[in-house]
Amino acid sequence: MAQPFRLYNTLSRQVEPFSPIHPGAVSLYVCGMTVYDHAHVGHARAMVVFDTFVRWLRFRGWAVTFVRNFTDVDDKIIARAALRDISPSELAQQFIDEFHADCAHLGLAKPDVEPRVSTSMPAILSMIQSLIDQGHAYATDDGCVWFSVSSYPDYGSLSGQKPDAMQSSADVGTKRDSQDFALWKAAKPGEPTWDSPWGPGRPGWHIECSAMVAERFGHTIDIHGGGLDLVFPHHENEVAQSVCAHDAPYVRYWMHNGLLVLQKRTEDGLVADAKMGKSLGNVVNIHDALARFPAESLRLFYLAAHYRSPLPWHDESLVDSLAMLARLYEAREVAESMEGDGDPDTVAAAVGPEAVELLALARAFPAKFAGALDDDFNTANALGFAFELARSINRVGNAKKARARCGPIARLVIDALKSLHAIGLLTATSDAFQADVKAKRLADLGIVRAEVDQLIIDRTTARTAKDWPAADAIRARLDTLGIVVMDRPDGSVDWRVKLPSSAP
Ligand SMILES: [Zn+2]
Known part of the structure; x- marks a missing residue:
């Protein structure tokens, strides 16, 4: 059975219990990419937030239909294609393919449907015609069609903007009122056009x-999503068009994710920067970020904040989130290393208060985790509980005696941490995760893997020969490279790339 949840609704400006149109089902539409350039880490926030939201709802028993569009007909696409001397549709297809590859690398599920403007023309034309027929839109002599904002008295209800306070819409042309916006733009020379009752455009x-x-x-749909920057005018205009065309409510819950706030390091610490922009040289594409960091560290970066909060981004953001992710993987490893059998309560009582606390946290975790996510999809709180559990198992795992006895508690911890799979985290084995971190961090730091392997062999040789000064010198050399050597109790040697240790 679908589990109830609550969601902040931009329309009512409060958190509301979710009530679906059809029992057990969720219809979700999210505004997608305008495909004229590479997708960057700012775009990835909405992609990760809504992917994780869909995963979670499905995990909780909801039948979700997830639709996200591609804007493949647009001024920016036309301009960029002209610069590159290819057709707009070629350029759009190239970036759609790249977007799909980025999503696959990020571990995002494909939406159920990905409509494109270029293949949705009949639906677009019939909606425009219906708005004209009902007196909400008008065609002008220049072959354009405009939505008449004054024909819809509730205009502004989503964004809270009053029509007289609004700036005029960006569209220029022969419209009757400065606030009216274009439904159909007449063809200009050299642009892709489609036939319509009002002329090509x-x-x-x-x-x-x-x-x-x-x-x-x-x-009417259940949930419409998108970035906070789309509330006005895009979503306000969607409401006006749909309500006027169908004389029915358009969206029951509006869900908007906050935006990335760029910061840079100065002598005063981290300060707000300008926006992300090609000309500012501060754009980080998803592709480049994933070459340097495991996909789950990007996912964690976005999910560690509440989806509605502004999210600071700076040069070290992904290093920090990788370190946080590594702590979750390490906590699971500590749990896996624990031994012993018996009744967990008896073991905890025998080992001491820290084990008792760990047992209580492990048992409470699944409900607390789900409770946070079902309360306006609060991934930040849900992950806070996971880090609380991680700190507790590390405390217990510090004592050799406890490690030898706490197996029954540790197995509950491992089960509890499996809850994180539902939001796309801790999905790899520790070995696979460590291999990914090593490959990507070494490449990013410019360290050759073979050099590290050789230093590890040399150190083992020196230790076997009891040449301690040589062994220490090699360890120091590894340390300057940012490599931590770990001597295992069974005599084997493992190593990892050093990550920042500031705990969340
Ligand atoms: Zn949209």
């Missing part, structure tokens, strides 16, 4: 999402 931006939602879901 292409759709305005906002109409595509209204038409795609209607085509896939009908008049």
Whole structure:
């Protein structure tokens, strides 16, 4: 059975119990990419947040239908394609393919449907016609069609903006009122065009999402998502179009993710920076981030904050989140290293208060974790509980005696940590995770793997020969490279790349 949850609704500005249109089902539409450039870490926030949200709802028994569009007809695509001397559709396809590859590397599930403007023209044209027929839109002599904002008295209800206080819409042309926005733009020379009853042209931006939602879901959907920067004018205009075309509510819950806030290091510490931009040289593409860091460290970076909060980003952000992720993997390893059998309560009482606390945390964890996620998808709180559990197992694991006896408690901890799979974390084995970290961090730090392997062999040789000064010198050399050597009780030697130790 689908488990109840609560969600902040931008429309009501409060957290509400979720009540679906159809019992047990969730219809979710999220505004996707305008495909004219590489996707960067700012875009990835919305992608990860909604992917994880869908995963979680499905895990909790909801039948989710997830639709995310591609804007593949747009001014920026046309301009970029002209610069590169290829067709706009070629350019769009290239970035759609790259986006799919980025999503696959990030471990994101594909939406159920990914409609594109170029393949949604019949739905777009029929919606525009319906708005004209009902007096909410008008065609002008220049072959454009405009939405008449004054025809919809509730305009502004989502964003809270009053029509008289609004700046005029960005579209220029022969519209009657400065706030009116374009539903159909007349063809300009050299641009891709489609035939329409009002002459050749292409759709305005906002109409595509209204038409795609209607085509896939009908008049009303459960949840519409997107970045906070889309509330006005994009989502406000979607509401106006859909409500006027269908005379029915459009969206029951509006879910908006906060944006990345760029910071940079100065002598005063971290300060707010400008926005991410090519000209500022501070754009980090998803592809480049994933070459340097495991995908789960990106996922954790986004999920460690509440999805509605602004999220600071700086040069060290992913190093920090990788260190946090490594602590979760290490906590699981500590649990896996614990031995012994018996009744967990008896063992805990015998070992001491820290074991008793660990047992209580492990038992309470699954419910606390789910409770946080079901309360406005609070991944930050849910992960806070996971780090609390990790700290507790590390405390217990510090004592050799406890490690030898706490197996029955540790098995409950391992089970509890499996809850994290539902949000896409701790999904790898420790070996696979460590191999990924080594490969990516060494490459990023410019260290050759063979050099590390050779130093480890030389150190073992020196130790076998009891040449302690030589062994220590090699260890010091490894240390300057950022490599930590670990001598195992069974005599084997393992090593890891050093990560920052500041605990969350
Ligand atoms: Zn949209």
